[in-house]
Amino acid sequence: MSKISIPIGPQHPLLKEPLSMMVDISGERVLGASLRLGYVHRGIERLAQTRTYTQNVHLIERICGICSHIHTTTYCQAVEAVLGVEIPLRASYLRALMCELERVHSHLLWLGILAKHIGLDTIFMHAWHDRESVLDVMEEISGGRVLHAANQIGGVRFDIDHDHDSMIRSALKKLHEQVAGLLDVIENEPALIARTKGVAPVSPEVIKKYCVVGPMARASGVNVDMRRENPIPPYDQLDFSVVTHPDGDAWSRTYVRVEEIRVSLNLCESILEQLPEGPVNIRVPRRVPAGEVIIRSEAPRGELFYYLRSDGTDKPARLKVRTPTLAALSLLPEQLSAIHVADIPVVLAGVDLCVACADR
Amino acid sequence: MKRLKKQFSLFSAIVDAFVEPPETIRYPFEPLNLPDVIRGALVLDTEKCSGCGLCVRNCPADALELDNKSRDEFRLIHYPARCAYCGQCEDSCRSGAIYHTNQLVKPITDPETCVVILHDKRG
Amino acid sequence: MIEGLFYLLLFPGLVFQVVCGLGFEWVDRKLLALFQRRVGPPWYQPLADMIKLFGKEDLLPTQANDLIASLLPLISLSAVLTAGLYVPIAGFSPFSFEGDLIVILFLMSVPTLSYYLAGILSIGIYSVLGGGRSLLQYFSYEVPFLIALSGPAVAAGSWSVEGIMNAQFSLGSFILFQPLGFLLALIGLIGKLKRDPLDIPSAKSEVIGGSLTEYTGAKLAFWHLVMNVQAVVGIFLMINLFLGWTKFHNPAIALAVFVLEVLLITGVLSTTSAVFARLRIDQLAGFGWRILVPLSIAQLTFVILMGA
Numbered sequence: 001m002s003k004i005s006i007p008i009g010p011q012h013p014l015l016k017e018p019l020s021m022m023v024d025i026s027g028e029r030v031l032g033a034s035l036r037l038g039y040v041h042r043g044i045e046r047l048a049q050t051r052t053y054t055q056n057v058h059l060i061e062r063i064c065g066i067c068s069h070i071h072t073t074t075y076c077q078a079v080e081a082v083l084g085v086e087i088p089l090r091a092s093y094l095r096a097l098m099c100e101l102e103r104v105h106s107h108l109l110w111l112g113i114l115a116k117h118i119g120l121d122t123i124f125m126h127a128w129h130d131r132e133s134v135l136d137v138m139e140e141i142s143g144g145r146v147l148h149a150a151n152q153i154g155g156v157r158f159d160i161d162h163d164h165d166s167m168i169r170s171a172l173k174k175l176h177e178q179v180a181g182l183l184d185v186i187e188n189e190p191a192l193i194a195r196t197k198g199v200a201p202v203s204p205e206v207i208k209k210y211c212v213v214g215p216m217a218r219a220s221g222v223n224v225d226m227r228r229e230n231p232i233p234p235y236d237q238l239d240f241s242v243v244t245h246p247d248g249d250a251w252s253r254t255y256v257r258v259e260e261i262r263v264s265l266n267l268c269e270s271i272l273e274q275l276p277e278g279p280v281n282i283r284v285p286r287r288v289p290a291g292e293v294i295i296r297s298e299a300p301r302g303e304l305f306y307y308l309r310s311d312g313t314d315k316p317a318r319l320k321v322r323t324p325t326l327a328a329l330s331l332l333p334e335q336l337s338a339i340h341v342a343d344i345p346v347v348l349a350g351v352d353l354c355v356a357c358a359d360r
Numbered sequence: 361m362k363r364l365k366k367q368f369s370l371f372s373a374i375v376d377a378f379v380e381p382p383e384t385i386r387y388p389f390e391p392l393n394l395p396d397v398i399r400g401a402l403v404l405d406t407e408k409c410s411g412c413g414l415c416v417r418n419c420p421a422d423a424l425e426l427d428n429k430s431r432d433e434f435r436l437i438h439y440p441a442r443c444a445y446c447g448q449c450e451d452s453c454r455s456g457a458i459y460h461t462n463q464l465v466k467p468i469t470d471p472e473t474c475v476v477i478l479h480d481k482r483g
Numbered sequence: 484m485i486e487g488l489f490y491l492l493l494f495p496g497l498v499f500q501v502v503c504g505l506g507f508e509w510v511d512r513k514l515l516a517l518f519q520r521r522v523g524p525p526w527y528q529p530l531a532d533m534i535k536l537f538g539k540e541d542l543l544p545t546q547a548n549d550l551i552a553s554l555l556p557l558i559s560l561s562a563v564l565t566a567g568l569y570v571p572i573a574g575f576s577p578f579s580f581e582g583d584l585i586v587i588l589f590l591m592s593v594p595t596l597s598y599y600l601a602g603i604l605s606i607g608i609y610s611v612l613g614g615g616r617s618l619l620q621y622f623s624y625e626v627p628f629l630i631a632l633s634g635p636a637v638a639a640g641s642w643s644v645e646g647i648m649n650a651q652f653s654l655g656s657f658i659l660f661q662p663l664g665f666l667l668a669l670i671g672l673i674g675k676l677k678r679d680p681l682d683i684p685s686a687k688s689e690v691i692g693g694s695l696t697e698y699t700g701a702k703l704a705f706w707h708l709v710m711n712v713q714a715v716v717g718i719f720l721m722i723n724l725f726l727g728w729t730k731f732h733n734p735a736i737a738l739a740v741f742v743l744e745v746l747l748i749t750g751v752l753s754t755t756s757a758v759f760a761r762l763r764i765d766q767l768a769g770f771g772w773r774i775l776v777p778l779s780i781a782q783l784t785f786v787i788l789m790g791a
Contacts, residue, residue: 006608014688028764055420058446117688119679119761122374125519129383143397143460149446157451158397184369191680191760341612342763345688370758374518384522 003031010039014117014345017355021332025341033336035329040359048319053079053153053288056316061147063321064357066106069098070299071321072151077232078295078308079153082288090278091155092233097271098142098150100264104175105134106300107215107257107264110352111182114254117345118195123185130178137171140164155281165272172265179261186254196251200335200347203248210331214302214324216351219256220248226298237274240267250350257352286314299324301352323357392464399445399460402438404478408457409436411479415449415458424449436479441468490568490577500567504711505529507718507749514753529711536704544697546606552698555597555604556705562593563713570719571645573741574730579645584636587644587720588629594709595621595675598684601706602694613693617684619764620674623771624681628671630779634664634786635724644723651727658725660789664782665725667775672717673755674767676710680759683767718748 003026010018018039024031044063048056060075061068073095080087108131115123135145142148142158150156160168186192202212207220217224225242227235243259245252292309302324311317328351335347385392394400411434416426423443428434450459458478468474490496508529516523543552569576569583595617602614635657636642639650651657658665674681677693685693692698695706722729722744729744731737762770 004608006612013691051420052418054418054448054452058420058444058448061446062444115760119682119686119688120759121515121679122370122519122757125521126373126377129520132383139398140395141397143395143399143447147444147446149399149448152451157447181369181373185373189370189760191762194766195760195763340763340765342683342686342689342761371754374754374757377520378514378517380520382517382522383520386522 002026008344014348015353015355016113017353019353019355021336023336023341023344028341030336030339030341030344033333035333037329037355038359040356042360044360045319045321048316050315052286052314053316054286056319057151057153058149060321061149061151063360064323064354065146066109066354067102067299067301067304067357068146069095069102069148069150070297070304073099074295074297074304074306075308075319076151076153077297078293078306079288080284081293081295082291082308082310083153083284084289085154085282085284087155087282088278088280089233089276090159091280093271093275094156094158094160094280095151096234096238097160097268098138098148098156100267100271101134101138103264103300104261104268105131105138107261108134110257110349111254114196114250114346114349115192117349118192120189120192123182123192126178127182130175130182133171133175137168140167152281154284155279157281159280160275168268168272172268176262176265179258179265183258183262186251186258193251196254196346196350197249199250199343200339200350201247201249202331202335206331206334207248210334211327212302212331213327214299215253215256215260216328216331217302218242218244219253221246224303226296226303230296232295232297234271234274238267238270250346253350253352287312288314288316301325301328301354301357321360323354323360325352325354325358329353329358394462394464396462398462399447399450400463401461401465402440402443402445402449402478403459403461404436404438405457405459406479408455409479410455410457411436412454414452414454418448418452420444420446420448434479435477438476438478439474440465440476441474495570495572495575495577496568497564499572500564500712500715501708503715504708505533507715508707508711510746510749511714511753511756514750515757518753518757533704533708536707537701539700541700541702542697543699544606547604547697551604552601553702555601556702556709559594559597559709560705560712562590563709563716566590567712567716567719569644570716571648571723571729572719573734573737574648576645579643581646582642584632584642584644584647584724587716588632591675591713591716591720592621592625594713595625598677598694601698602684605694605697607697609691609696610694613684613690613696616690616764617677617694620677620681620683620767623768624671624674624775627667627771627775627779628675630776630783631664631667631671632720632724634661634783637783637786638790640790644720648723648727648729652730656725656727661725661782661786663778664786665721667779667782668721668725669751669755670775672721673752675717676714676752678714678752679756680761681767682761683764686761714752718745718752721748 003024005022005024008023009015009020020036021033023033048059057072061072063071108127112124112127138148139145141160141164142150150158202220204220204222207217207222221244223242223244228242240263243256245256288310290310290312295306297304305322307320308316309318411428413426416424421442421444423439425437426434447460509526513523543549566587568578569587599614599618602610635647638657639647641647677685698706726744729737729741
């Protein structure tokens with residue numbers, strides 16, 4: 001059969017964000033793919049150099065529409081490290097609470113997108129319905145569903161009281177049941193297993209070669225989690241397991257992510273249990289002394305890397321952000337070969353692309 | 361039998377969904393229950409505002425502008441179309457004069473409403 | 484003359500079937516929405532969608548032939564409407580004759596072939612892919628579908644749909660004797676209608692809109708109508724062949740039973756589209772030829788042996 005190239009993107013029902021791929025196919029087989037990036041490049045790193053540290057908190061939050069909180073958390077941690085201030089313990093617990101809620105909402109969103117791509121709209125709707133209760137919790141405590149504006153340099157802006165505590169606990173309890181139901185479906189639904197099991201498996205060697213991080217690496221049996229390896233308070237005081245699966249195919253990625261939702265829900269509960277009393281933020285000086293710092297943290301999609309250099313003014317001299325999606329994107333052309341055309345959506349969904357993160 | 365029941369777990373999920381009422385909120389036909397902490401329309405308590413300009417300095421979207429001649433003669437201007445509703449001004453204000461209410465902001469279509477003069481204190 | 488025109492244009496012809504088609508789409512969408520915790524569209528939504536599509540600009544790629552592209556949906560629509568004339572509705576069948584089942588099945592496969600041609604002739608990468616897929620799918624489901632539908636005909640000893648329906652009064656509904664045949668026919672019908680989980684030719688995330696990617700405006704509206712009327716005719720056919728018991732002296736009872744059975748089949752179709760993921764085309768071909776065809780042949784052999 002003759003070879004034809006089909007364009008996927010920049011505008012395609014498969015992609016929620018602009019990303020361009022030319023996929024060479026022959027009949028129903030995919031031969032190879034090439035990738036083009038940069039459609040949502042907004043120059044945020046450069047822009048950050050022209051604004052003050054306080055203003056940058058809100059700029060950084062807009063790098064990603066899903067994992068906005070972990071970006072600001074990492075940025076604030078970087079600035080606090082250069083300043084040499086220690087934030088109150090309660091603030092770091094509240095930050096971690098938001099991070100875990102965000103992980104739950106990101107993974108549920110991802111599960112919905114995978115289900116939508118393989119034509120299982122019911123799971124899509126049910127997963128997003130469950131996600132809505134996470135968003136409600138976040139809205140209730142921080143004032144925003146997606147852009148929480150919860151962080152400030154020196155702590156957090158919100159505090160939770162007794163009402164919030166019981167509201168979050170009941171929401172977590174409900175979510176536990178709903179996620180158990182979703183896991184039941186993922187482990188047993190025959191058509192879903194037929195579509196995802198054995199699709200584009202990635203070996204741990206390839207994962208290490210391309211420096212892929214996060215749930216994708218863990219689904220290939222690479223046991224890596226920044227929360228454990230680079231514990232910033234309060235993760236050094238919390239007990240949690242890292243979910244891995246040896247297969248590396250689309251199904252094991254689904255499994256890892258849904259199990260991670262459960263781990264995160266348990267983490268939220270233990271954070272609420274151990275939440276110390278005290279203030280939630282401290283005042284910090286406007287000017288940051290000269291210095292540089294590297295902070296790594298675990299975003300829903302994997303390791304998030306921030307490099308910050310300051311020169312003693314109230315504006316950063318350089319801010320470098322490396323997001324987990326960038327590594328996953330470099331693996332994409334390799335994955336998109338020797339598969340069926342019908343598997344393209346499964347592979348793309350399995351990566352959990354966040355193009356806005358990668359392009360910045 | 362248990363395995364067979366698990367095979368149909370999605371079926372039981374849709375039966376549950378069918379029996380229960382839909383989750384959709386038919387806004388604007390139904391009222392929305394918004395929490396108090398939502399960052400909605402921006403208001404200024406003119407009694408408390410001292411015109412120090414801290415909110416203007418920290419605004420990440422340049423949505424606030426201070427037009428001042430002296431300490432007692434100034435105008436505070438808000439551009440809602442630029443505003444990111446991040447709450448930084450509320451956070452920066454030392455006297456608690458500027459704050460977000462939980463009223464949803466309607467989309468701006470009228471050029472007249474693109475500039476809101478929050479405070480006009482001129483001789 | 485007047486009577487004939489009434490049959491053709493009003494009942495059981497054009498107007499009735501179009502109304503039923505739009506009604507089917509609404510019931511299907513509403514059920515699916517309720518399964519997914521949504522509210523779903525109001526009852527006039529399918530009609531509103533059609534009117535809106537008629538108002539849209541009509542575009543085609545420059546290399547595509549406008550005449551053929553316009554004719555294909557019209558041919559398909561007339562084929563399914565004609566097929567609908569021969570299917571008894573609540574026991575009412577003015578045009579019934581011996582052997583009309585074969586005519587119906589022939590006419591029902593016209594839209595699939597037009598769909599393929601529409602994809603190939605509208606010159607677009609996605610539509611060519613979708614067209615090829617629709618033909619591949621046709622070869623997978625059509626053989627078990629035809630064999631499964633001939634089960635009731637053999638059992639009743641008649642190839643007229645009305646004859647098969649009447650035979651079920653004395654023999655009992657064929658779904659009781661041939662549940663496997665009913666299941667196979669249902670799978671075939673889902674494949675024919677390109678519904679989830681067999682919506683491979685029009686899978687949005689894989690081939691955008693399939694064959695209809697390049698279609699717009701009134702032509703697309705006609706295509707949607709074809710799919711809906713085809714669904715209605717297919718459901719009516721299934722009821723007459725497998726459920727029966729729709730002809731009573733009191734037309735009110737007959738109509739009530741008929742509507743009940745239509746809703747039952749629609750519910751089954753909506754449920755399957757809600758709980759199953761889309762198959763891959765190679766999985767469907769394997770499923771069709773390795774499982775469905777042997778099963779349908781076994782079913783038919785069983786029916787023949789029982790009759791002998």
